[in-house]
Amino acid sequence: MGQVQREVSKLLQKHGTNNPWEIVNQKGILLFFDELGDIWGYYNRFVRVPMIHINNELTEFNSRFTCAHELGHHLLHPNVNTPFLKKNTLFCVSKIEREANHFAIHLLTGGDKPYPDETKQQFLLRNGIPVDMHCFY
């Protein structure tokens, strides 16, 4: 099991949910919904207080994924200045972005498995993962 999967299973055990909103709330991470243009979200710390910023124009589906991705930065890259998550750079790119995407996918699928008659795409959509991210599964 890789580091990302280990973090996710610890988290599921500790918080008893794979709902990123609920976990962020339990962890006391401050959540802001801001006007961010083409940025989906970002993670930062201010005077050591962890914060997640999410674009207030995203659909519920995409903002939930963004929340899971930024939560991944909080757990995996707490001291890194993480890049903005942008729609057209979802694939990107840097190691930490790929790790945060893997984290989000493992969290949101939460150990779930596809139904026998379900395609990978249907399975991932059912678990809240945008199509652009399916290559990370």
Ligand SMILES: [Zn+2]
């Ligand atoms: Zn990111």
